[in-house]
Amino acid sequence: MATVEASGNDGKGQGVETSVTYYRLEEVAKHNSMKEIWLVIHGRVYDITRFLNEHPGGEEVLMEQAGADASESFEDVGHSSDAREMLKQYYIGDVHPNDLKPESGSKLLVILDFAHHRRYCLRFPVSLLHVGKQILLRRQRGSWKAYPLGVRARDLFGGQAIPSSRILPDVCFPLGTQMVG
Numbered sequence: 001m002a003t004v005e006a007s008g009n010d011g012k013g014q015g016v017e018t019s020v021t022y023y024r025l026e027e028v029a030k031h032n033s034m035k036e037i038w039l040v041i042h043g044r045v046y047d048i049t050r051f052l053n054e055h056p057g058g059e060e061v062l063m064e065q066a067g068a069d070a071s072e073s074f075e076d077v078g079h080s081s082d083a084r085e086m087l088k089q090y091y092i093g094d095v096h097p098n099d100l101k102p103e104s105g106s107k108l109l110v111i112l113d114f115a116h117h118r119r120y121c122l123r124f125p126v127s128l129l130h131v132g133k134q135i136l137l138r139r140q141r142g143s144w145k146a147y148p149l150g151v152r153a154r155d156l157f158g159g160q161a162i163p164s165s166r167i168l169p170d171v172c173f174p175l176g177t178q179m180v181g
């Protein structure tokens, strides 16, 4: 387990700080009994021990996923927005970035929303995962770096790929973000 402070800019010139606890999948896998059951859904770790006998779909289906990534089965059921909302109370942290496996060679399409409603599209050969209130970016063969939502484009891309003459807006994640390629 590791707690990482990620800091960035909230777009108003004020710094924001978020703290996230990261869990290795190895550790999540140990919590696989009725005494303690953890699940991963979309890169986030949930301790659902106290939810086990309240689940409308029954305990059994949850036990089948105990200690594992249940994203696919969670989506297959077509859970309601209420169910998604319920998840929040069981959230304990994120999967450690080294255990996240995005498709390699993906390109990121970022749509930047300018204040005056002009849109500007950029394509970057990076890997991106949107996890909760954070986005994780990795340049090719680089290490993962976590940014809080609302980080400025120039912080995200080191100002390299974007003409410095351009006034950079705040990046609007996750609305304009999608994996392509």
Ligand code: HEM
Residues within 6 Å of the ligand: 039, 046, 048, 051, 055, 056, 057, 058, 061, 062, 065, 070, 073, 074, 077, 078, 079, 080, 081, 082, 083, 084, 086, 087, 090
């Ligand atoms: C901790 C995460 C989960 C929460 C908070 C949750 C919550 C709920 C809720 C509120 C319902 C009632 C229907 C709805 O509102 O969508 C439901 C039904 C159900 N859930 Fe989950 N669920 C979770 C995980 C899972 C997983 C991992 C599976 C699959 C293996 C699963 C399988 C089902 C099934 C089969 C039903 C019954 C659907 C039906 O009878 O139509 N759930 N769940």
